[in-house]
Amino acid sequence: MADSAGISSINGRPWSEADDRLGMWLFIGAETVVFLCLFATYLALSSSTLEGPGPSEILELPPILLPSALLLLSSWTFHVAEKGLEAGQLKKTIIWLGITMVLGFAFLGFEIHEFTLYAAEGAVLTESPFLAGFFVLVGTHGAHVLFGSVWMAFLLGHLASKKIVWTNWKRIRAFGLYWHFVDVVWVFIFTIVYVLGSQGMY
Amino acid sequence: MKSSWKVSWLLVCLFLTGCQMSVLNPAGRVAEEQSRLIIFSFAVMMIILLVVFVLFFRFLWRYREDSRIERPPHTQENDNKKLEITWTVLPLLVLLLLAVPMLMQTYSLETKTTQEEMTIEVTGQQYWWRFDYPDENIRTAQELHLPANTNITFELNTEDVIHSFWIPQLGGKKDAIPGRTNELHLETGRPGVYEGKCAELCGAAHTDMRFQVVVHEEDDFTEWVEAAGQDVTPEENETVQEEGARVFQENCLACHAADGAATKNDQGPNLALYGERDKISGSFANDEEQLKAFLRHPNDFKPSTDMPAYNNLSREEMDALVNYLHGLTRENVQGGSD
Amino acid sequence: MSIPFFNTEIKLVSDVIFGYISVLLLGAGALWFVTYKLKWNVLWEWMRTTDHMKIGIMYLLAGFAFFLRGGLDALFVRMQLAFPNWDFWVFQGEKYNQMMTTHGTTMIFFVAMPLLIGLMNVAVPLQIGARDLAFPFVNSLSFWLFLTGGALVNISYLLGGSPEAGWTSYTPLAVGGYSNNTGNNFYALGLQVSGIGTILTAVNFIVTIVKKRAPGMTYFRMPLFTWGSFITVILILFAFPALAAGILLLMFDNIFATGFFTGESGAPLLWQHFFWIFAHPEVYIIVLPVFGLFSDIISHFSKKPVFGYYSMVIALILIAFLGFMVWVHHMFTVGYGPTVNAIFAISTMLIAVPTGIKIFNWLFTMRGGRLRFPTAMLFSIGFIPTFVMGGVTGVMVAMVAADYQYHDSYFVVGHFHYVMVGGTIMGVFAGIYYWMPKMFGFLLNETLGKIHFWTFLIGFHLTFFPMHFMGLNGMPRRVYSYLPEDGLFGLNFISTIGAFIMGGSVLLFLLNLMYSYKTQERRISGDPWQGRTLEWTLPSPAPSERWERLPIIKNREPLWKAKQAGENLMYAEKEEKHMEEHSSVIPVLLAGAFFTASFGFIFEVFWIAVPGIIGIFALLAYRSVTFDKNIEWSGENGQEGGNHHG
Structure with missing residues (x-):
């Protein structure tokens, strides 16, 4: 049968790979196109600053380093949680998934702080196409982090109530792809928006 | 099959009407080249269509269920490398045949020819076209005047949304896009009056965003330029004798200028030599009755136009105004300068 | 008279009143039908269903209802254009633009797409021997999101005006108050909501086809309809997100006053790129499944296997691949210069090669066969010359220098109706006649079917053939009138007559549905046409427990x-277990929440939008919490299920 591939095993018993993971891969493919379009918009409009600040005037590298590190770290903590799941260690899974969630929310806190700082300087969505492109791109990513963090809260609830069962296993496997994807998008935002932008490369 | 006679009937229609169709009835070099390319590609495509139709009807008829015809083994096969390669390679060759003239023309259309160059700045706005002649220092709107047998570069701009500048008998179109200036190179041929259109949806009165293109003989064009440049627009606050000029000054001047020399009062279309124009707003016959109707209810002619309705004018005022507008001819302008 | 309505107002003029009355009548009719004929519990069951067949049927019904609406728009448009300088009812200026925009938007997004997705839902699982789609719940959600999006775009006419910037919604016309802002919001939100559903459909079908094929059903044993659908959903997956991103930005421009696409400081052409990166593949999205369908039908009624199966599949893949790199041919006149235009012209022309391969393969499938001509086959062979005509004009418009003349003229209108109506709509009719027994257990009346076919074909050619000449005679697209001296009257008049013949033909199809429902024999055999592929091994209508044991496919x-060898199909052992999900009302509720949120955004009333969004997330959370209770393990070890870990 076609879906006999991808057998994983927990405690020596085979659990067939759920379709969710392929579905999530495909969904990520679609999301990639969305982010590509948003990157294209941001770059195309980065010089249209009107009276507002330009990329190099507003974007700073140092304040973004810590949240970036936190988000990257969350990919690793999630990996540890997944390892715990494979080994059937409920407690380890819950702890590390919890840490991942906290990191996600911490990142969001930094992002909200950053946005309010900009707003205080008058750099808001409607100020210029450049800022609109910036806020929509970074904001869309932020919305993904928020969605993922809340999702983790639900996963924790499921783990606590139903322990390690097949449905929880497949949920976490699918979520993992999503979370790593959100991380990868951040790597690109960090490089293209913050590193190149703060140096005035475009 | 019934569709065969239908197709042939429609082909007859094509030949009957083909000679009148504006794209295939060019009045300049560019349009002529394009129409040649159209006819060439059409001919090649007809050959392909013919091949498919012949095979199609032959197979339909021969292999219908109640046909007693023998079905030899070679017709039963499920694939045939030779055949499949044939109908992969042959279309490629046909495309090559089409691509060569297409590419040559695509590049030649975009290259400026140096001789007898003339530049016109075209500005589209909802829902009319403004034409500036930078060398002659005049301006007109809704009616484009060109000398015959001349290479012309149109610089296309827009003040609001995207418009597309199209004179089917002189050549293909190009868009006027906010934030950029596009250049369109055309060449005029024989004198005549041609239709111009906006080809990109630009709002409620997109349909009515038309203009007339008048191609003059060389001398005639020079004369037109001179007359269009005569200053006849009444000044604001000036006391004018003529009733029509007064009405114009009071009601129209804020937006419209009556001569091509004026660069202010350009909110609405310039009305230089309005008395000579065939059409109101590039669309409707410029006779007394229609012009009055247009002035009273422009919205009935052009939905969402910015022009307000002038149904508050008295009958006498309206008569005088129309008289004044229709009096804006070369003869009057040249003769009675003030 | 006008009634204030949030940030806009509803002008009660004759056409809007007509709209309200027809909505009330249709609503009352539906209420009567549900109460006396269908019973509410049946409706309730269908609303919650996650069964692919039922969802497919609902897609077809809804798509057909929108088809009638889009067709009515088309008739209004054709009436307005029947005579020069003509004023038909109110359809000039803005109202004409609203009709033309709704016609295009409805026909593409809410007719062509759902009708095809409907057929895919009906047939793909049967053709590959799958119990259902991979994610039945998501399938139901996709349907309800599509319906919500369609409803939003369609009610716009009654609530302050439809979008009026064309189905392409070019900026800056569609932003910054150059056209009816409420309408533009309806466009953006309607397409966004249905687009989310479509992307989910794509994910669902890809996973289904990759993972759920019956034992032995290798990729190269799949029927070509499944292949066409497979390639299509891959196209959807990568094309629709571009639209989603573009529409998101469009919505920001109109609701939050950003300047992405405005003329002054934004990038108006960026929208055109996003739109066409989506919309050109879209053209192939709505034609590839019918390519596959026609392959199946022509092979079926020629009593021969399809000619050149592998080259058919390769051609599908090539078309899809090239389809992503031709979008600038919609932008030949924006002034990108000869090199860009030439590259995209060549890539466009290349698509003719795989398309040609398919045409000749269809012709050679018929060669040497024993051709029968039931209505499904008539539509398929009617498609071939029609589509070839649309294809050759496609090559003609691909030729840049000549396209400067065709572009945005009626020539293009003629061309794309030839491929879309001649391809998609004729394909859908063929599919409905073909798979009717699988859906409902009876065949459609053949006599009425044949009249339907011939009137449709004749009406079609009368309507769209003259459009090529209108274009060559200088008639731009999207104009609501022309002058007597333009020489366009005769052509337009013929076209209008043709449109009414097509309209009558569609009504005849409706009549056929009702007549056949009353008179045709029920529960005919599973294989009424002497079929070749897997779906005909099932009884008609396909029972709800479709595959108790999955078939083993060997060719x-x-x-x-099997019929030739005089054997029965082999069936596999029952699987160890498979997961089944109970029907659920959450998709409908989710669609309702999406509707509420969209409604709030459209009228910029955030006390409606915010509860809608909260509703969406609350329902998702509820679904997450109740998921384990909503599934069941069946099969021999079903009871043990997934819960075998202590």
């Missing part, structure tokens, strides 16, 4: 080969 035409 490309399992039923035909």
Whole structure:
């Protein structure tokens, strides 16, 4: 049968790979196109600053380093949680998934702080196409982090109530792809928006 | 099959009407080249269509269920490398045949020819076209005047949304896009009056965003330029004798200028030599009755136009105004300068 | 008279009143039908269903209802254009633009797409021997999101005006108050909501086709309809997100006053790129499944396997691949210069090659066969010359220098109706006649079917053939009138007559549905046409427990080969277990929440939008919490299920 591939095993018993993971891969493919379009918009409009600040005037590298590190770290903590799941260690899974969630929310806190700082300087969505492109791109990513963090809260609830069962296993496997994807998008935002932008490369 | 006679009937229609169709009835070099390319590609495509139709009807008829015809083994096969390669390679060759003239023309259309160059700045706005002649220092709107047998570069701009500048008998179109200036190179041929259109949806009165293109003989064009440049627009606050000029000054001047020399009062279309124009707003016959109707209810002619309705004018005022507008001819302008 | 309505107002003029009255009548009719004929519990069951067949049927019904609406728009448009300088009812200026925009938007997004997705839902699982789609719940959600999006775009006419910037919604016309802002919001939100559903459909079908094929059903044993659908959903997956991103930005421009696409400081052409990166593949999205369908039908009624199966598949893949790199041919006149235009012209022309391969393969499938001509086959062979005509004009418009003349003229209108109506709509009719027994257990009346076919074909050619000449005679697209001296009257008049013949033909199809429902024999055999592929091994209508044991596939035409060998199909052992999900009302509720949120955004009333969004997330959370209770393990070890870990 076609879906006999991808057998994983927990405690020596085979659990067939759920379709969710392929579905999530495909969904990520679609999301990639969305982010590509948003990157294209941001770059195309980065010089249209009107009276507002330009990329190099507003974007700073140092304040973004810590949240970036936190988000990257969350990919690793999630990996540890997944390892715990494979080994059937409920407690380890819950702890590390919890840490991942906290990191996600911490990142969001930094992002909200950053946005309010900009707003205080008058750099808001409607100020210029450049800022609109910036806020929509970074904001869309932020919305993904928020969605993922809340999702983790639900996963924790499921783990606590139903322990390690097949449905929880497949949920976490699918979520993992999503979370790593959100991380990868951040790597690109960090490089293209913050590193190149703060140096005035475009 | 019934569709065969239908197709042939429609082909007859094509030949009957083909000679009148504006794209295939060019009045300049560019349009002529394009129409040649159209006819060439059409001919090649007809050959392909013919091949498919012949095979199609032959197979339909021969292999219908109640046909007693023998079905030899070679017709039963499920694939045939030779055949499949044939109908992969042959279309490629046909495309090559089409691509060569297409590419040559695509590049030649975009290259400026140096001789007898003339530049016109075209500005589209909802829902009319403004034409500036930078060398002659005049301006007109809704009616484009060109000398015959001349290479012309149109610089296309827009003040609001995207418009597309199209004179089917002189050549293909190009868009006027906010934030950029596009250049369109055309060449005029024989004198005549041609239709111009906006080809990109630009709002409620997109349909009515038309203009007339008048191609003059060389001398005639020079004369037109001179007359269009005569200053006849009444000044604001000036006391004018003529009733029509007064009405114009009071009601129209804020937006419209009556001569091509004026660069202010350009909110609405310039009305230089309005008395000579065939059409109101590039669309409707410029006779007394229609012009009055247009002035009273422009919205009935052009939905969402910015022009307000002038149904508050008295009958006498309206008569005088129309008289004044229709009096804006070369003869009057040249003769009675003030 | 006008009634204030949030940030806009509803002008009660004759056409809007007509709209309200027809909505009330239709609503009352539906209420009567549900109460006296269908019973509410049946409706309730269908609303919650996650069954692919039922969802497919609902897609077809909804798509057909929108088809009638889009067709009515088309008739209004054709009436307005029947005579020069003509004023038909109110359809000039803005109202004409609203009709033309709704016609295009509805026909593409809410007719062509759902009708095809409907057929895919009906047939793909049967053709590959799958119990259902991979994610039945998501399938139901996709349907309800599509319906919500369609409803939003369609009610716009009654609530302050439809979008009026064309289905392409070019900026800056569609932003910054150059056209009816409420309408533009309806466009953006309607397409966004249905687009989310479509992307989910794509994910669902890809996973289904990759993972759920019956034992032995290798990729190269799949029927070509499944292949066409497979390639299509891959196209959807990568094309629709571009639209989603573009529409998101469009919505920001109109609701939050950003300047992405405005003329002054934004990038108006960026929208055109996003739109066409989506919309050109879209053209192939709505034609590839019918390519596959026609392959199946022509092979079926020629009593021969399809000619050149592998080259058919390769051609599908090539078309899809090239389809992503031709979008700038919609932008030949924006002034990108000869090199860009030439590259995209060449890539466009290349698409003719795989398309040509398919045409000749269809012709050679018929060669040497024994051709029968039931209505499904008539539509398929009617498609071939029609589509070839649309194809050759496609090559003509691909030729840049000549396209400067065709672009945005009626020539293009003629061309794309030839491929879309001649391809998609004729394909859908063929599919409905073909798979009717699988859906409802009876065949459609053949006599009425044949009249339907011929009137449709004749009406179609009368309507769209003259459009090529209108274009060559200088008639731009999207104009609501022309002058007597333009020489366009005769052509337009013929076209209008043709449109009414097509309209009558569609009504005849409706009549056929009702007549056949009353008179045709029920529960005919599973294989009424002497079929070749897997779906004909099931009884008609396909029972709700479709595959108790999955079939074992050994070749490309399992039923035909089995019949020839005089054997029965082999069936596999029952699987150890498989997961089944109960029907659920959450998709409908989610669609309702999406509707509420969209409604709030459209009228910029955030006390409606915010509860809608909260509703969406609350329902998702509820679904997450109740998921384990909503599934069941069946099969021999079903009871043990997934819960075998202590």
